Amino acid sequence: MDDPAESKATSRWRKTMFEVIFESDTPAGKWFDIVLIICILLSITTIMLDSVAAVSARYGTLLTAVEWFFTILFTIEYILRLICIGKPIRYAVSFFGIIDLLAIVPTYSSLFFYGSRYLVTIRVLRVLRIFRVLKLGHHTKEANLLKTALYASRRKIFVFLFVVLTLVVILGSLIYVIEGPANGFTSIPRGVYWAIVTLTTVGYGDISPSTGLGQFLAAMVMILGYSIIAVPTGIVTVELAEAYKQKSAQVCPQCSAEGHDQDAGYCKYCGTKL
Numbered sequence: 001m002d003d004p005a006e007s008k009a010t011s012r013w014r015k016t017m018f019e020v021i022f023e024s025d026t027p028a029g030k031w032f033d034i035v036l037i038i039c040i041l042l043s044i045t046t047i048m049l050d051s052v053a054a055v056s057a058r059y060g061t062l063l064t065a066v067e068w069f070f071t072i073l074f075t076i077e078y079i080l081r082l083i084c085i086g087k088p089i090r091y092a093v094s095f096f097g098i099i100d101l102l103a104i105v106p107t108y109s110s111l112f113f114y115g116s117r118y119l120v121t122i123r124v125l126r127v128l129r130i131f132r133v134l135k136l137g138h139h140t141k142e143a144n145l146l147k148t149a150l151y152a153s154r155r156k157i158f159v160f161l162f163v164v165l166t167l168v169v170i171l172g173s174l175i176y177v178i179e180g181p182a183n184g185f186t187s188i189p190r191g192v193y194w195a196i197v198t199l200t201t202v203g204y205g206d207i208s209p210s211t212g213l214g215q216f217l218a219a220m221v222m223i224l225g226y227s228i229i230a231v232p233t234g235i236v237t238v239e240l241a242e243a244y245k246q247k248s249a250q251v252c253p254q255c256s257a258e259g260h261d262q263d264a265g266y267c268k269y270c271g272t273k274l
Helices: 004-021 027-050 053-084 088-092 095-102 105-109 116-133 137-152 154-179 188-199 212-242
Strands: none
Touching (some): 004 027, 004 053, 027 053, 053 088, 053 095, 053 105, 095 116, 105 116, 137 154, 154 212
């Protein structure tokens, strides 16, 4: 049978650890996040310096050691996050949970795949916590609103992207038939590449139509591109207006979810009391 005193002490330890790691309202939590952000920036600086040939040749060993130090530090931090949260699986598959994991994987994978450790620059995404640490309420609110709007419009955006994909396949096939290999359009995939570049108004210029009919098609695609750009903007704008509600930065102690209403007493995702 478990010792009640030991169980209570463990519960108190987990609660204290949760407040330090996940909450930024307490002095300890704020300092933890500040130190964490500084370590993240230092680790990114280390890997960027290591990518410079002259610096790597002279300080490569030191930079590698420093990078491994930060990786082990972030690994311990990630494990502590999983231990102190009520539902570790839910945190692990959340946005920040996935980012925290991806921040340490590249260094370990470099033992098997050379150069993969340079992907640790993804750690810069962890600096997003600075909005919560520095109490940038307006920025946090707008970020949550944008996330809500994007999530709500995901189906419409998917349909839009499917239509665009269908369109570029048709346009790519047309330009391949019109121009042919003689003018650089050696295959339908290359034609699709041209259609995407033209439709998005990027215009690299590495391949372009030479015939009159091909240039006419290119002009139509360019005009169509300007029209299409406005579609996803309108979709997200509508959803953004619907999502415009006052949100709270309160973190659920069970699932680490945020974005609750200001007057919420319970987590809207798992039902835990806030």
